[in-house]
Amino acid sequence: xxKHNIRLKDIAEELGISIPSVSRALNNxxxxxxxxxxxxxxxxxxxxxxxxxxAINFKNQQSFIIxxxxxxxxxxxxxxxxxxxxxxxxxxxxxxxxxxxNESYESELKGVETFQRSMIDGLIIxxxxxxxxxxxxxxxxxxxxxxxxxxxxxxxMESAKIICxxxxxxxxxxxxxxxxxxxxxxxxxxxxxxYTTKERYKGFESAIRKHGLSLYPHLIKKCNLVSREEGYxxxxxxxxKKELPDAIFCATDPTAIGAIQAIKDKGLKIPxxxxxxxxxxxxxxxxxxxxLSSVSQPDFEMGRKAIELITKEIQLKRDNKPVKYETHxxxxxxxxxxxxxxxxxxxxx
Amino acid sequence: xxKHNIRLKDIAEELGISIPSVSRALNNxxxxxxxxxxxxxxxxxxxxxxxxxxAINFKNQQSFIIxxxxxxxxxxxxxxxxxxxxxxxxxxxxxxxxxxxNESYESELKGVETFQRSMIDGLIIxxxxxxxxxxxxxxxxxxxxxxxxxxxxxxxMESAKIICxxxxxxxxxxxxxxxxxxxxxxxxxxxxxxYTTKERYKGFESAIRKHGLSLYPHLIKKCNLVSREEGYxxxxxxxxKKELPDAIFCATDPTAIGAIQAIKDKGLKIPxxxxxxxxxxxxxxxxxxxxLSSVSQPDFEMGRKAIELITKEIQLKRDNKPVKYETHxxxxxxxxxxxxxxxxxxxxx
DNA sequence: GTATCTTACGTAATCGTTTACGTAAGGAAA
DNA sequence: TTTCCTTACGTAAACGATTACGTAAGATAC
Numbered sequence: 001x002x003k004h005n006i007r008l009k010d011i012a013e014e015l016g017i018s019i020p021s022v023s024r025a026l027n028n029x030x031x032x033x034x035x036x037x038x039x040x041x042x043x044x045x046x047x048x049x050x051x052x053x054x055a056i057n058f059k060n061q062q063s064f065i066i067x068x069x070x071x072x073x074x075x076x077x078x079x080x081x082x083x084x085x086x087x088x089x090x091x092x093x094x095x096x097x098x099x100x101x102n103e104s105y106e107s108e109l110k111g112v113e114t115f116q117r118s119m120i121d122g123l124i125i126x127x128x129x130x131x132x133x134x135x136x137x138x139x140x141x142x143x144x145x146x147x148x149x150x151x152x153x154x155x156x157m158e159s160a161k162i163i164c165x166x167x168x169x170x171x172x173x174x175x176x177x178x179x180x181x182x183x184x185x186x187x188x189x190x191x192x193x194x195y196t197t198k199e200r201y202k203g204f205e206s207a208i209r210k211h212g213l214s215l216y217p218h219l220i221k222k223c224n225l226v227s228r229e230e231g232y233x234x235x236x237x238x239x240x241k242k243e244l245p246d247a248i249f250c251a252t253d254p255t256a257i258g259a260i261q262a263i264k265d266k267g268l269k270i271p272x273x274x275x276x277x278x279x280x281x282x283x284x285x286x287x288x289x290x291x292l293s294s295v296s297q298p299d300f301e302m303g304r305k306a307i308e309l310i311t312k313e314i315q316l317k318r319d320n321k322p323v324k325y326e327t328h329x330x331x332x333x334x335x336x337x338x339x340x341x342x343x344x345x346x347x348x349x
Numbered sequence: 350x351x352k353h354n355i356r357l358k359d360i361a362e363e364l365g366i367s368i369p370s371v372s373r374a375l376n377n378x379x380x381x382x383x384x385x386x387x388x389x390x391x392x393x394x395x396x397x398x399x400x401x402x403x404a405i406n407f408k409n410q411q412s413f414i415i416x417x418x419x420x421x422x423x424x425x426x427x428x429x430x431x432x433x434x435x436x437x438x439x440x441x442x443x444x445x446x447x448x449x450x451n452e453s454y455e456s457e458l459k460g461v462e463t464f465q466r467s468m469i470d471g472l473i474i475x476x477x478x479x480x481x482x483x484x485x486x487x488x489x490x491x492x493x494x495x496x497x498x499x500x501x502x503x504x505x506m507e508s509a510k511i512i513c514x515x516x517x518x519x520x521x522x523x524x525x526x527x528x529x530x531x532x533x534x535x536x537x538x539x540x541x542x543x544y545t546t547k548e549r550y551k552g553f554e555s556a557i558r559k560h561g562l563s564l565y566p567h568l569i570k571k572c573n574l575v576s577r578e579e580g581y582x583x584x585x586x587x588x589x590k591k592e593l594p595d596a597i598f599c600a601t602d603p604t605a606i607g608a609i610q611a612i613k614d615k616g617l618k619i620p621x622x623x624x625x626x627x628x629x630x631x632x633x634x635x636x637x638x639x640x641l642s643s644v645s646q647p648d649f650e651m652g653r654k655a656i657e658l659i660t661k662e663i664q665l666k667r668d669n670k671p672v673k674y675e676t677h678x679x680x681x682x683x684x685x686x687x688x689x690x691x692x693x694x695x696x697x698x
Numbered sequence: 699g700t701a702t703c704t705t706a707c708g709t710a711a712t713c714g715t716t717t718a719c720g721t722a723a724g725g726a727a728a
Numbered sequence: 729t730t731t732c733c734t735t736a737c738g739t740a741a742a743c744g745a746t747t748a749c750g751t752a753a754g755a756t757a758c
Contacts, residue, residue, distance in 0.1 A: 005492075007714060018738050023716060033736055050492075053468045055714035058407040059743055065446070065467065074428040074632065082422055086449060090459065095467045097414070098447040100435060110439065118414065118444045119402045143354070143399075228636070257636055283423070287577070287606055289638035356744060367708050372746060382706055404744035408713055 006049045015039055026051075057119075062318075066310060067120035069099045069111045071128050071152070076282040077299050078126065081150065084303025085124060092311050094121070101128040112136045120145060122310040127152040129191065146313035146323075148306050153195060160309040161327040162302050166196050166279075169295040169332030170203025170249070173277050176293070176334060177247040178211050182275055186219035186245035188234050188255050190226045197226065197251045200279060204249055219245050226251055231258025239266050246274060247340075253278035253285045256292055260339065276339040290338035298330045305330070355398045364388055375400075406468075411667075415659060416469035418448045418460045420477050420501070425631040426648050427475065430499065433652025434473060441660045443470070450477040461485045469494060471659040476501040478540065495662035495672075499655050502544060509658040510676040511651050515545050515628075518644040518681030519552025519598070522626050525642070525683060526596040527560050531624055535568035535594035537583050537604050539575045546575070546600045549628060553598055568594050575600055580607025588615050595623060596689075602627035602634045605641055609688065625688040639687035647679045654679070 008022045015022070017036060024032040025040035026049075043049075057063050066089055070078045082098065089096050097118060099111035108128050113136075115123060123140055125147065134154045137147050141159070148160045177185050187204045190197030201220075208215050221238060223230040231250060235258065238245060248263075250256035256278030263274050270276055270290050278285060281296035305328055316323050357371045364371070366385060373381040374389035375398075392398075406412050415438055419427045431447065438445050446467060448460035457477050462485075464472060472489055474496065483503045486496050490508070497509045526534050536553045539546030557564050570587060572579040580599060584607060587594060597612075599605035605627030612623050619625055619639050627634055630645035654677055665672050 009714080019714085020716075020739085021737060023714095024737090027716085029717095031736065036736080050465075052410075052714050053466055054403075054407040054410055054412070055743090056716085057468075058403040058713085059715055059717095061401075061403055061743075063403070063467075073422065073431055074425065076423065079423040079428060082447070083449065086447065090448075090463060095446050095463055096448070097444050098431070098435065099439075099445070100432065114439060114444055116399070117402055118412075119406075261636075284633035284636055287610075287633055287637055357746095358744080368744090369709085369746075370707060372744095373707090376746085378747095380706065385706080401744055404713090405746085407743085408745055408747095410713075 005052065006044075006047045007052070011040060011043050011047065011049060014043060063119045063121050064094050065097050065118065065120045066094050066307065067097045067099065067111075067115035067118070067123045069101055069108060069115075069123065069125045071101050071103045071126060073098070073100050076284070077151075077280050077297060080299035081126070081303040081306075084300035084305075085307055086303075087300075088304040088307035092307065094307070094311065101131075103128045103130060105130045105132075109136050112140060116140065116143070116145075122146040122148070122314050124148045124150055124306045124310060126150050127154055144317055146310055146317060148310045148313070150302055150306050151196065155195070158325050160313060160325050162305050162309070162330065163195070163327065164297045164302065164330040164332050166199035166332075167203040167206070169279065169297070169334075170200040171207045172203075172332075172334055173279065173293075173295050174204045174207035174249055175211070176336065176340065177249060177275055177277060178207065178213065180247070180271070180275060180340060182247035183213055184216060184219065184243070184245045184247070185213070186216075186221070186238055186248045188221045188223060188226075188231060188248065188250045188259065190251045191222070191224045200251045216245075218243075223255065226255045228254040228258040228261075231255030232262045233258075235259040235262035236266070239263070239268070244268075244274070247271075247277070248274060249277045249279075251279055253280045253282040253292060253294055256294070256339075257284065257288050260288060260290070260292065271338070271340050271342055281335050285335075286337065288339075290343070293334070293336045293338075293340040295332045296335045297332055302330055354401065355393075355396045356401070359396065360389060360392050360398060363392060412468045412470050413443050414446050414467065414469045415443045415656065416446045416448065416460075416464035416467070416472045418450055418457060418464075418472065418474045420450050420452045420475060422447070422449050425633070426500075426629050426646060429648035430475070430652040430655075433649035433654075434656055435652075436649075437653040437656035441656065443656070443660065450480075452477045452479060454479045454481075458485050461489060465489065465492070465494075471495040471497070471663050473497045473499055473655045473659060475499050476503055493666055495659055495666060497655050497659045497662070499651055500545065504544075507674050509662060509674050511654050511658070511679065512544070512676065513646045513651065513679040513681050515548035515681075516552040516555070518628065518646070518683075519549040520556045521552075521681075521683055522628070522642075522644050523553045523556035523598055524560070525685065525689065526598060526624055526626060527556065527562065529596070529620070529624060529689060531596035532562055533565060533568065533592070533594045533596070534562070535565075535570070535587055535597045537570045537572060537575075537580060537597065537599045537608065539600045540571070540573045549600045565594075567592075572604065575604045577603040577607040577610075580604030581611045582607075584608040584611035585615075588612070588617070593617075593623070596620075596626070597623060598626045600628055602629045602631040602641065602643055605643070605688075606633065606637050609637055609639070609641065620687070620689050620691055627688075630684050634684075635686065637688075639692070642686045642689040643684050644681050645684045646681055651679055 008019045012019045012022045025037040086096050101108040134157050150162045153161045189201045221234045223234050278292050278294040281294040285292040357368045361368045361371045374386040435445050450457040483506050499511045502510045538550045570583045627641050627643040630643040634641040
């Protein structure tokens with residue numbers, strides 16, 4: 001509607017003063033008279049003056065934008081990570097730009113490229129399962145853009161990292177199954193490439209050994225997508241053998257949900273015949289039948305922490321101070337439901 | 350690491366030509382000699398020149414950023430809308446900035462404010478349930494920032510709008526229940542404030558009347574949050590009466606999942622005693638027991654369309670051409686599962 | 699040979715704001 | 729009275745790229 005937005009120049013001209021004086025007034029700089037300041041504020045208010053952020057960003061070479069790349073938004077875990085990121089970012093005056101890689105390395109590359117064009121001040125990324133080469137991230141760093149990795153991290157580069165204690169989570173989950181008297185515990189693991197499922201496997205193994213149980217090779221299955229379909233098929237496969245497991249610990253919740261379906265279809269009882277345990281505590285895990293016991297990750301808090309680390313790093317770089325990369329390991333917690341504990345209460349939790 | 354990023358000036362000086370010549374070369378402008386152009390490209394490549402987008406955005410007063418505000422990321426529907434948005438935005442060279450209102454009007458205001466500071470080129474918004482006043486959006490429009498409303502829209506302002514045919518979806522869902530021979534159909538609706546649940550109620554009512562069935566007032570229940578907990582409680586309430594419904598059509602999937610739980614807890618059979626139908630086809634709906642029939646919304650496509658509309662509007666405004674606001678109504682489709690059809694197959698879908 | 703056109707550049711201005719620096723006016727200190 | 733300091737401004741430069749405009753050199757036309 002209006003011909004153009006109000007500029008400092010418009011205010012300056014109308015008051016008969018110079019542009020820097022208007023700037024000083026509006027920014028509460030010391031070198032400005034009380035009277036002038038008052039007049040400037042009043043006129044700015046009257047004209048609905050709004051700073052032109054393009055000019056300011058250009059001057060400061062700073063966008064106040066944090067880029068976030070995650071494999072999939074629809075995952076409950078990532079949705080919550082993002083919520084944590086957005087909430088915390090706002091407190092520090094940052095906006096959040098989002099991109100999803102759909103677990104594709106090429107797509108991840110594109111995201112980084114797009115973000116680079118958008119002049120992000122920092123990048124928070126959870127790597128796609130197919131990302132091996134991290135040169136695109138090193139390149140960002142070399143352009144002075146801080147990178148913080150979260151959950152799916154790479155050991156091939158130095159950066160701040162936030163992971164949760166997958167090992168301990170899996171260890172305690174397994175220990176819980178053992179405490180129920182289970183002795184032949186199966187494990188369905190992932191592709192072992194993203195660091196996470198490998199750690200979960202190691203935690204499982206460690207608990208088994210620690211408690212003097214046997215590690216049955218035929219009870220350890222690997223599947224690539226750790227999806228519900230794969231969990232279903234893999235479990236059917238497990239149940240086709242003559243010696244059945246009395247518990248299954250799955251590296252992800254979807255896998256576990258598939259396992260539950262397979263066990264039910266086989267006419268076996270959960271948890272009496274076979275107890276089932278998942279990992280990540282997806283929203284849907286509380287509503288399957290029976291509700292699934294799982295390992296809960298501090299998703300929201302991880303997102304919050306990511307913003308804390310990245311804003312700190314941005315500030316350090318801006319001040320030309322040395323940056324020390326930390327790896328934060330966050331604790332998981334067990335969420336126990338009917339798939340291991342059996343039926344107890346009637347009301348939904 | 351490097352002292353500063355490479356600028357046109359650096360290239361110009363090294364080649365002994367002027368800055369505009371370098372600019373013309375890199376932008377493939379006509380007024381430049383072949384030889385010079387080649388030299389510029391070669392040196393730019395060698396020095397890893399990258400345009401400074403801050404300067405370009407400043408010059409053009411354009412950010413290539415689309416702001417997106419939705420109530421909740423964790424909702425399956427919105428996750429998919431966002432996916433559609435991000436995918437399509439990338440094709441047009443736009444980045445997506447995300448904010449969630451958590452169904453709070455104040456938070457929505459903050460989001461708009463934050464986005465305004467970030468100089469978004471356009472806003473795609475799905476209103477929070479508590480948003481009545483839309484002055485914050487009108488204000489954006491008056492600053493020449495296009496607004497596209499999606500799903501939760503307001504009739505209080507003119508803008509492009511994308512909704513799905515809630516009426517027809519509910520109509521067909523109800524008709525499906527009727528086709529199963531159900532005669533006493535209950536409906537659990539929402540707060541009726543967001544346009545969506547009201548339309549669903551109207552579609553339900555229309556189908557009932559059209560087929561000559563009775564509309565039992567005691568079978569129509571309202572709940573505010575349309576959550577699983579409320580669905581559970583409301584259904585228990587319904588089942589406490591002596592005359593039971595033989596089907597329940599819920600305005601949302603979580604409500605329907607709560608209803609399923611309540612019906613199961615009461616020892617009744619689904620769908621023989623009571624069939625259950627939801628709306629939105631959440632991911633979790635396919636894994637509850639029994640799997641829930643629902644009305645699927647074209648979430649991804651809605652997001653895609655939103656980008657199409659907003660980029661068109663941005664371009665029109667930029668060219669000072671008149672903008673015509675359209676409302677796009679997208680079709681829903683029925684997803685029929687065991688909660689209405691009964692058990693048929695064993696393999697998970 | 700003079701007039702005109704085209705090609706390939708350079709010069710200068712511009713986008714809006716901030717900041718380093720200079721300076722006039724007024725007061726305080728000697 | 730002279731010197732110095734403080735206050736409150738104005739001037740100019742800068743951030744990096746684009747673009748309108750001007751122009752010299754060479755080609756073409758008459």
